[in-house]
Amino acid sequence: MKLVDSKAVKVGIADLNFVKAPDVIRTSGLGSCVGVVIFDPVIKIAGMAHVMLPDSNSSKKEDFNPYKYADTAIPILVETLLKDGARKFALKAKIAGGAQMFAFSVKNDMLRIGERNVTAVKQMLEDYRIPIMAEDVHGNSGRTIEFSPETSMLHIRTISQGSKEI
Amino acid sequence: MSIFDSLTEYQLDVLKEVGNIGSGNAATSLSMLVGSKIDMRIPTVRLVDYNEMMDLVDGPETLIAAIFLRIEGETPGNMFFVLSSQEASNFVEQMTGQTDFSIEHPPHDEMALSALQEAGNILAGSYLTALSDFLKLSLQPSVPILTIDMAAAILTEGLMELSQVSDYAIIIETIIDNHAEQKEQIKGHFFLLPDPESFPKIFNKLGVADQ
Numbered sequence A: 001m002k003l004v005d006s007k008a009v010k011v012g013i014a015d016l017n018f019v020k021a022p023d024v025i026r027t028s029g030l031g032s033c034v035g036v037v038i039f040d041p042v043i044k045i046a047g048m049a050h051v052m053l054p055d056s057n058s059s060k061k062e063d064f065n066p067y068k069y070a071d072t073a074i075p076i077l078v079e080t081l082l083k084d085g086a087r088k089f090a091l092k093a094k095i096a097g098g099a100q101m102f103a104f105s106v107k108n109d110m111l112r113i114g115e116r117n118v119t120a121v122k123q124m125l126e127d128y129r130i131p132i133m134a135e136d137v138h139g140n141s142g143r144t145i146e147f148s149p150e151t152s153m154l155h156i157r158t159i160s161q162g163s164k165e166i
Numbered sequence B: 001m002s003i004f005d006s007l008t009e010y011q012l013d014v015l016k017e018v019g020n021i022g023s024g025n026a027a028t029s030l031s032m033l034v035g036s037k038i039d040m041r042i043p044t045v046r047l048v049d050y051n052e053m054m055d056l057v058d059g060p061e062t063l064i065a066a067i068f069l070r071i072e073g074e075t076p077g078n079m080f081f082v083l084s085s086q087e088a089s090n091f092v093e094q095m096t097g098q099t100d101f102s103i104e105h106p107p108h109d110e111m112a113l114s115a116l117q118e119a120g121n122i123l124a125g126s127y128l129t130a131l132s133d134f135l136k137l138s139l140q141p142s143v144p145i146l147t148i149d150m151a152a153a154i155l156t157e158g159l160m161e162l163s164q165v166s167d168y169a170i171i172i173e174t175i176i177d178n179h180a181e182q183k184e185q186i187k188g189h190f191f192l193l194p195d196p197e198s199f200p201k202i203f204n205k206l207g208v209a210d211q
Helices: A070-083 A109-127 B009-034 B050-055 B085-096 B110-135 B151-163 B198-205
Strands: A008-011 A016-020 A024-030 A034-040 A045-051 A092-097 A132-137 A143-148 A153-157 A163-165 B044-049 B063-073 B077-084 B139-141 B145-150 B168-177 B187-194
Touching (some): A016 A070, A024 A034, A034 A070, A045 A109, A045 A143, A070 A109, A092 A109, A092 A143, A092 A153, A132 A153, B009 B044, B009 B168, B009 B187, B050 B168, B063 B085, B063 B110, B077 B110, B077 B151, B085 B110, B085 B187, B110 B145, B110 B187, B145 B151, B151 B187, B187 B198
Parallel strands (some): A008 A024, A092 A132
Antiparallel strands (some): A016 A045, A024 A143, A034 A045, A143 A153, B044 B168, B063 B145, B168 B187
């Protein structure tokens, strides 16, 4: 049996990147951030974003980083995938993250950011008519996720809840 | 121009002094708590992007124990007291005599967790009291919360406020330790992350003109 050399493409915080099979793509330590994977299961290419905030209109800066927000990162994922040969009708998504890391209830909206991130990501995917095939969101654990465009599986690792594939 | 683009040497020194005052008082409190001498290292002020911040704690996936609190009042911001896995074990051993505690193996012992929580309360409280006296500002800390998880998942929470105006954070980092006088080193990191609008107020209070 021949082992295929595959490498892991990394996605940082407020960052995004793309991958072709047999390589995999991963992002580490999602808390309230949401990891969004959009992929074409037949062409076997995928893009992943590590979204930090729901809405770029909240940016108090003009030259903001578009990878940071759900409403600006997801369009970049979709358009780049289409340019790279993915087919619009075939695009699918998997998402993970949006936890609430601190269990206190404060008025501060910033501390419910996980929930708001998940809602914003789902809304954007809905707008693009991209179905969400699987999700592992909310809760209060950090997650490291790795997606394989070869198998379309998203591997999720947590410290206290172990690992799983969705 | 935002403060993040134009910190002067003098302003950096002022921020280091802020770290000095806070962690100096925290080190004193900790000395009393564990009954041995605790020192603090010279503070570092860093301007880092989010991903560089995770490198300060050995990468985004590193397991840490962190006490987080939100500072409200005239100069709002976030504060973390961060312990590595080994540091957390040493802390618990010093405070409770329990030798087999490790954050790597959940579920965690309630006694050990409350010892960590209590140490965090005392340390963060004394840090902020000193700061508030020094700056003559009223600062109200939220109840400190202990969380054990991946570094990026925890620390990113402290960047949310900030991330709406900047892709960089100014971190005032101080390390307190007992210089390994005993075998088991007691050591921890403070990260103070003032909200962007707090910097001009801090500089103003200390007589450093903001540009």
